[in-house]
Amino acid sequence: MSQEMNYSAIVARAWSDPNFRESLIRDGQTTLKQLGISLGEGVIVKVVEDTESIVHLVIPRRPIDISDDDIRAIINGNPEIMKITPNQVCTGPLSDKIC
Structure with missing residues (x-):
């Protein structure tokens, strides 16, 4: 990622702006790029939204220095x-x- 992503600001905007939220869910890659957030070549962004009945658990990639x-x-x-x-x-x- 070439710029530091302000995760909190993106989430807050998605909470307050339904059009932004839908754009982020539909095409996160393009939406982030429009904010000036450039992800590396070949990086795919998948945006999902938790609801009262659906919670997503994200498994981070394994650090290379952990045995x-x-x-x-x-x-x-x-x-x-x-x-x-x-x-x-x-x-x-x-x-x-x-x-």
């Missing part, structure tokens, strides 16, 4: 290996304090 042993530790409840929030994946010691 299978680290993943097993995370599954077993060790929060110091990695913390995942909707906007970022933090890895390393004490990741819950830096994320």
